[in-house]
Amino acid sequence: MKLVLAFWVLVGFIGWCWWKKKKKKKEKEQLENQSGIPKGTLGWPLIGETLNFIASGYTSRPVSFMEKRKSLYGNVFKSHILGMPIIISTDPDVNKVILQNNGSIFVPFYPKSITELLGKSSILQMNGNLQKRVHGLIGGFFRSPQLKVRITREIENAVNKAMEAWRDGDLVYMQEETRNITFQVLVRVLMSVGPGEDLQFLKREFGEFIKGLVCLPIKLPGTRLYKSLKAKERLLKMVKRIVEERKMRMESIDERGPLMDAIDVLLCDAGETEDKQHLPLDFISGNIIEMMIPGEDSVPMLMTLAVNYLSESPLALKQLVEENMELKRQKTQLGEDYAWTDYMSLPFTQNVINETLRMANIINGVWRKVLRDIEIKGYFIPKGWCVLASFISVHMNEENYENTNQFDPWRWQRKGGNINNNYCFTPFGGGQRLCPGLELSRLEVSIFLHHLVTRFRWVAEEDYIVHFPTVKMKRKLPVFVTPISS
Numbered sequence: 001m002k003l004v005l006a007f008w009v010l011v012g013f014i015g016w017c018w019w020k021k022k023k024k025k026k027e028k029e030q031l032e033n034q035s036g037i038p039k040g041t042l043g044w045p046l047i048g049e050t051l052n053f054i055a056s057g058y059t060s061r062p063v064s065f066m067e068k069r070k071s072l073y074g075n076v077f078k079s080h081i082l083g084m085p086i087i088i089s090t091d092p093d094v095n096k097v098i099l100q101n102n103g104s105i106f107v108p109f110y111p112k113s114i115t116e117l118l119g120k121s122s123i124l125q126m127n128g129n130l131q132k133r134v135h136g137l138i139g140g141f142f143r144s145p146q147l148k149v150r151i152t153r154e155i156e157n158a159v160n161k162a163m164e165a166w167r168d169g170d171l172v173y174m175q176e177e178t179r180n181i182t183f184q185v186l187v188r189v190l191m192s193v194g195p196g197e198d199l200q201f202l203k204r205e206f207g208e209f210i211k212g213l214v215c216l217p218i219k220l221p222g223t224r225l226y227k228s229l230k231a232k233e234r235l236l237k238m239v240k241r242i243v244e245e246r247k248m249r250m251e252s253i254d255e256r257g258p259l260m261d262a263i264d265v266l267l268c269d270a271g272e273t274e275d276k277q278h279l280p281l282d283f284i285s286g287n288i289i290e291m292m293i294p295g296e297d298s299v300p301m302l303m304t305l306a307v308n309y310l311s312e313s314p315l316a317l318k319q320l321v322e323e324n325m326e327l328k329r330q331k332t333q334l335g336e337d338y339a340w341t342d343y344m345s346l347p348f349t350q351n352v353i354n355e356t357l358r359m360a361n362i363i364n365g366v367w368r369k370v371l372r373d374i375e376i377k378g379y380f381i382p383k384g385w386c387v388l389a390s391f392i393s394v395h396m397n398e399e400n401y402e403n404t405n406q407f408d409p410w411r412w413q414r415k416g417g418n419i420n421n422n423y424c425f426t427p428f429g430g431g432q433r434l435c436p437g438l439e440l441s442r443l444e445v446s447i448f449l450h451h452l453v454t455r456f457r458w459v460a461e462e463d464y465i466v467h468f469p470t471v472k473m474k475r476k477l478p479v480f481v482t483p484i485s486s
């Protein structure tokens, strides 16, 4: 009898706690709604709305998570995903304010496993003058015509080497092929490492390192994070050796040659202070590795997804082939090498790249933390909150792009120029953190597409895009290739 009574008392107590907690949560939400915090729900205790968020990443419409909440609560709403309460903006004007106020009001925010792997002085995490300095140096170098002239030959070589191995009827995995091509280019622009053992080492260890970017933040031997941190140590050792050798070589010669890679750029800079402070060698080595993170996966995915969309759009592919064949004919007739400007001057090819960037949303948004209370367009965002400026919601919004789910490169022709001033198209972010690799990425993809469509036809096997944790083709996009001459 006593036991039964105790049982019901316990049940009653748990019920009362649950009801109290729910009431408190409701009151909190009401209070926040009154104070202007965007509407929305924080979902279940602890997990919030994470399961719905992840589930949408495995559907063909990952934007459905955002759309559902947008229709219930408005363009800016609150939620609770991946372990934290968050305010999500699907509004281009709000995104613009978030991107343009980096450092002063908004600072980058990443999940714990990523911050552990990045290190405090990574360009991806730091703020203030040092971020501006490094961003300016790297961006200036990547945009420079001198680099583009040189890197065009490197990209062509890497593309040729990959494509020369393709035989008639071969099944090639686009995601793998493009990853091999772009990794070579990446390590060349960052640290001038060419094909060989060092390149293989970097590829292997970097692969191990980035596996830990999305994992449980537990740093014990045997855990994913631990293994990734160990891989970073090995990478650092090698990059540090390259940086130190380069520094010694620079000091032993009087005349400074052209800047060949990001290491040169960071080593040579003496800053604008009177005492000419050079950047420390450890800082340079760490940042070289960390700069590989945004570049390593995004460019091959852009190439792969372009091939995927083109496989499903014969009209777009036909026009792309015609435009590129015409350039090839001209170059062959003149007996000239391609200049980087040749590749970039093909308008339809650039439209294909824009449309792929819009639909693929390789970086679907950026995460920030708010340093002080701010009101944007009537939405109150309190200090300390996490904010997600969602690019995918803007890129896949019918108000901005008609028939959003249709791969339509011609829409960019109809839109005319001026796309970069418009915060309705931000695949490379914006403001002070606008991707410094923007032009380099577009050049790489233009060269790859040119050689692919002027030398091969292909038939893609069935595959589909997965959007979580990052954008990937489920089967790495297998395609049967046929050289055009045959």
Ligand code: HEM
Binding pocket: 108, 123, 124, 131, 135, 186, 291, 294, 295, 296, 298, 299, 302, 362, 363, 366, 367, 426, 427, 428, 429, 430, 432, 433, 434, 435, 436, 437, 438, 440, 441
């Ligand atoms: C399709 C290719 C690429 C896409 C879509 C892309 C996208 C982006 C985006 C959205 C950001 C802004 C992040 C933020 O605001 O927090 C960014 C930053 C950055 N990207 Fe890229 N990226 C690409 C290629 C590259 C490449 C090839 C490199 C390097 C070689 C690179 C290096 C960087 C760096 C260093 C930053 C950080 C800049 C800073 O915080 O100051 N990206 N990228």
